[in-house]
Amino acid sequence: MTKENNPNLMTFGGHLEVLRRMLFRIIAVAGTLSVIVFLCKETTWKMLLAPSEYDFTTYQFIEKIISSFGIQFHFEKFHVDMIATDLSSQFMTHITTSVYLGLLGASPYILYELFRFVSPALYENERKHSITVAMIIYLLFVVGVLMSYYILFPVSFRFLGTYSVSENIRSTITLDSYIETFTTLTFIMGIVFQLPVIMFFLAKLGFISSQLLAKYRKHALIIIMLVAAIITPPDLMTLVLVTIPLYLLYEVSVRIAKIVEASKRIRDASIYTSKKYRSSFYS
Numbered sequence: 001m002t003k004e005n006n007p008n009l010m011t012f013g014g015h016l017e018v019l020r021r022m023l024f025r026i027i028a029v030a031g032t033l034s035v036i037v038f039l040c041k042e043t044t045w046k047m048l049l050a051p052s053e054y055d056f057t058t059y060q061f062i063e064k065i066i067s068s069f070g071i072q073f074h075f076e077k078f079h080v081d082m083i084a085t086d087l088s089s090q091f092m093t094h095i096t097t098s099v100y101l102g103l104l105g106a107s108p109y110i111l112y113e114l115f116r117f118v119s120p121a122l123y124e125n126e127r128k129h130s131i132t133v134a135m136i137i138y139l140l141f142v143v144g145v146l147m148s149y150y151i152l153f154p155v156s157f158r159f160l161g162t163y164s165v166s167e168n169i170r171s172t173i174t175l176d177s178y179i180e181t182f183t184t185l186t187f188i189m190g191i192v193f194q195l196p197v198i199m200f201f202l203a204k205l206g207f208i209s210s211q212l213l214a215k216y217r218k219h220a221l222i223i224i225m226l227v228a229a230i231i232t233p234p235d236l237m238t239l240v241l242v243t244i245p246l247y248l249l250y251e252v253s254v255r256i257a258k259i260v261e262a263s264k265r266i267r268d269a270s271i272y273t274s275k276k277y278r279s280s281f282y283s
Contacts, residue, residue, distance in 0.1 A: 022113050029109050034102025038094065048097065048182065051154035052161070054078050058150050080161035081172045093175055100183055104145070111138055137197055144193030147245060148186040152231070155238045156185070188231065192246065199253035203260040210257035213250075220250050 037044050050056055054077045066073040084090045103110075111134050119130070157178075161171055202208045213220070228242040 018117065022117050026106070026110055026113055030099075030102045030106040032102075033105045034098045037101045037105070038098040041094065044098070044101065048179070051149065051182075052080060052082070052157055052178070054158075056154050058154050078158060078162045080157070081170075082175055082178060083172055084175045089174070089176055093179055097179055097183075107141070108138060133197065133200075137194060140193040140197065141190040144189035144191070145186045147193075147242075148189035151241050152189060152238070153182055153185050155241070156181070159238070185231070192227075193249065195246075195249045196252045196256055200256050200260065203257040208257060210254055210261055213254045213257055217250075217254075221247055224250065 051058075054075065059075045063074055084093075115130060115134055161173060164171060199208065199213070203210075224246045225239070225243050228239050228246060231242070
């Protein structure tokens with residue numbers, strides 16, 4: 001159908017113009033948030049450097065839980081010196097970190113703009129499902145980021161920052177190394193927590209089934225433990241804290257695959273009944 005036949009159709013140039021405006025709005029929102037984060041320097045860096053302190057919220061929470069069982073337990077105090085090796089490293093790190101946090105804060109708006117861009121090409125039921133999927137993706141990403149901030153990164157920093165091969169060697173890390181590790185771990189955990197969404201689409205396409213996932217459950221647990229061992233320091237408590245939520249995500253994926261299969265069976269049965277009714281009606 002041509003544009004002359006349907007005036008509602010948009011030309012290729014029109015799509016490019018809509019895309020350009022969308023990108024401009026995203027850059028404007030993300031840039032504004034980045035500037036706000038940059039100006040709120042004290043609050044921002046207090047939050048970023050909090051996991052490097054011995055009295056971080058996670059440690060206090062674990063101590064309270066153990067104390068509730070009548071056991072007196074306190075984490076050993078530690079301190080790791082942090083330095084900036086280049087003249088401009090603090091300023092440049094401040095800028096790049098502000099941009100990263102600005103994009104992170106603008107991510108709900110970015111998802112909204114992307115949905116607005118593709119929604120005209122979707123059917124009504126596809127729009128509803130797209131909104132649900134986008135919300136789930138964002139929530140899982142946020143949960144992964146929070147897990148990295150409150151569990152994975154502080155424990156990793158504590159272990160690696162205080163690890164020493166000799167008393168004569170003093171650990172001193174650079175600010176660039178700290179921020180790079182922080183952003184990398186938070187991003188990785190945000191992506192890892194997309195496992196249920198990935199399994200949903202794979203089940204939709206027929207590449208996996210709930211029976212297959214259930215059959216190889218033990219193998220999956222071993223793989224999850226290996227992944228957790230790779231991204232965490234060699235500490236049993238950290239390994240358990242990371243393995244449990246990842247395995248729960250796998251179990252959620254099994255349930256999701258079952259739901260997808262059940263919906264397929266219902267749809268196929270409905271199509272079969274409809275075809276059977278039509279054939280009997282015309283015969």
